Amino acid sequence: MTKLRGFEVVSKYQDQNIILPRRQTIASAGYDFAAAKDMVIPSIWRLNFVRIFRLIRNGHQLYEPDYEMAEQVLKPFLIPTGVKAYMPEDEFLLLANRSSNTFKRSLSLPNGIGVIDSDYYNNEANEGEIFAQLINYGVRPIKIHKGDRIAQGIFMKYQKADDDLPVSRIRANGFGSTNKED
Numbered sequence: 001m002t003k004l005r006g007f008e009v010v011s012k013y014q015d016q017n018i019i020l021p022r023r024q025t026i027a028s029a030g031y032d033f034a035a036a037k038d039m040v041i042p043s044i045w046r047l048n049f050v051r052i053f054r055l056i057r058n059g060h061q062l063y064e065p066d067y068e069m070a071e072q073v074l075k076p077f078l079i080p081t082g083v084k085a086y087m088p089e090d091e092f093l094l095l096a097n098r099s100s101n102t103f104k105r106s107l108s109l110p111n112g113i114g115v116i117d118s119d120y121y122n123n124e125a126n127e128g129e130i131f132a133q134l135i136n137y138g139v140r141p142i143k144i145h146k147g148d149r150i151a152q153g154i155f156m157k158y159q160k161a162d163d164d165l166p167v168s169r170i171r172a173n174g175f176g177s178t179n180k181e182d
């Protein structure tokens with residue numbers, strides 16, 4: 001069979017029983033991605049508890065917010081999937097949240113959707129491992145177990161503009177890699 005589009009396990013996860021993404025019903029558009037390891041995602045409201053605690057401690061005086069701490073708490077968690085995706089160059093994989101994540105578990109994809117570019121596959125830095133960015137906007141910490149379905153990927157075609165400028169840069173990584181100069 002010629003390879004057109006699909007999923008593979010990233011090398012470092014070989015022999016770790018990674019489940020490749022699967023569609024669940026006849027006409028499901030999304031391939032469900034599973035978490036590659038157990039994780040706990042703390043609630044973002046943790047921040048407010050710290051704030052309250054500080055107000056009490058400081059006798060309700062005005063205080064300087066601890067931006068560093070806040071940034072740490074509010075930073076999304078990257079959930080590893082152990083999976084990479086290959087596809088034709090004019091396609092991308094749209095990584096979307098599952099409706100049950102918001103409805104039942106207060107888990108949100110803060111980037112709205114994830115765009116997995118075809119040139120992310122086998123990149124030098126991380127081999128193209130797909131990560132789901134998640135924040136827990138509920139009040140309790142959420143346990144993610146290895147194998148839990150955390151997001152879904154939909155293969156899509158994209159179009160180029162009439163005056164599209166050709167580029168020859170090779171993707172080195174993700175998550176802001178093109179912000180850096182070569």
Ligand SMILES: O=c1ccn([C@H]2C[C@H](O)[C@@H](COP(=O)(O)OP(=O)(O)OP(=O)(O)O)O2)c(=O)[nH]1
Nearest residue numbers: 114115116117120130131174175176177178179
């Ligand atoms: O939820 C996501 C979003 C992106 N990616 C990976 C695949 C994608 O090809 C790469 C870059 O994503 P994007 O272009 O959206 O982010 P960026 O901030 O523009 O990073 P870069 O400068 O690396 O393109 O990061 C993920 O694994 N999960």
Ligand SMILES: [Mg+2]
Nearest residue numbers: 175176177178
């Ligand atoms: Mg980008």
